[in-house]
Amino acid sequence: MLCRDQECRTPGSGQKSSQYTQLLSSPSSPSTSKSSFKIAVEGNISSGKSTLLELFNKQSFVETLTEPVEKWRNLGGSNILDRMYQDPKRWSFTFQSYVLLTMLQVHHSQQSKPLAVIERSVYSARYCFVENLRASGVMDETEFACYTEWFDWIMSQQRPQLDLIVYLRTSPETCYERLLQRARAEEAPVSLDYLKSLHSRYENWLGSNRSWHGNTPVLVLDANKDVVQNKDLHNEMMEQITAFLTKLSPDVLSPPRVPSGVFSSPQKKAGTSVRTPLAEINQ
Incomplete structure (x- = not known):
């Protein structure tokens, strides 16, 4: 199930797709009585x-x-x-084994707030x-x-378990x-070719075989623009995420929990395109 930022629809338009209805009713989807969410932000280096x-913090x-x-x-x-x-052939297996352990510790850490990112x-x-x-060929078949x-x-x-994956789609060149x-x-040895290769892996993972992430919904956002310098862009990005989560479970991000004005919809400026929060789901 994939939500693409370029295919968003305006909430309240009554144009919910059948796929979106299936997502809300599927066993892997969050329950409307759910009191907390855990989402992962994914993307290239x-x-x-x-x-x-x-x-978010x-x-x-x-x-x-x-x-x-x-x-x-x-x-x-x-x-x-x-x-x-410095020596990926020697250390990649050891490093990735430790990454697996430490990321599992992150996944299973006690959640204290309604939304964990x-x-x-x-x-x-x-x-x-x-x-x-x-x-x-850096990691051999036995490893x-x-x-x-x-x-x-x-x-x-x-x-x-994850309730949502937010994929920041960014070109390798950016x-x-x-x-x-x-x-x-540590990143000095990282080449453009390496980033291109990782980009291909991300596109394959989040764009095709959904079983790899347990059929978790995926929200794809265009992250090529600089959200640090442009507050409209980061407001827009946050709006898409929170609106999507709220649609799945209104209790989690109910109005009293969201500071007033924090996620107000950005105004469209000349020469810019404001994406709407809810997206069509592609099977």
Whole structure:
């Protein structure tokens, strides 16, 4: 089930698709009596995930859970993230095994507020990053088999649940430009070709095989524009997310919980396009 930002419809228009009705009534969809939500923000390196989480973090009804990068930078005194970038053939399997553990800890952490927003998930680790390592030959077939057997067993025992995946679709070229601007030491070896490869994995994961993310609804947002500099854009993006969640379960983001004016709809300016919050669902 995929919600595409370019296919949004105006709420209240009475033009709900049959697919949207199926989503609301499907067993995997959140119940209307649900009191909390957990969503994952997904996207390529430098796609704008941290910026979106910072916007969410300003709201009192939201808790944000970032990638546990500090743990990756200090595993027994060693920066395993940097080691992976410097020598991926040697360290990718070890690093991704630790990513799996630490992201599971994030998924299963106690939720204290109505909305929890996670930066990435165990699913993108498996179906984007690990898959990319295997395809490029950096992770050999034995390592891949070991990882997937461990991952599949975990999924069969206690599969992490998500109510929504927000995919920040960003061109590899834009990601690379942002990566160079932020100049993180560990990311120095990251090439444009690597970002293009990851982009392809993300498009394949969130654009085709829905079973990979448990049929969780996916909201695709255009993240090529700079939401930091343009508040209308970040308001618009937040409107789409909150309107979608509210449609699934009105109790979670009811008006009393949302600070007045925080998510007011941006006004359309000359030369800009304002996307409406609710999207058509494609099977």
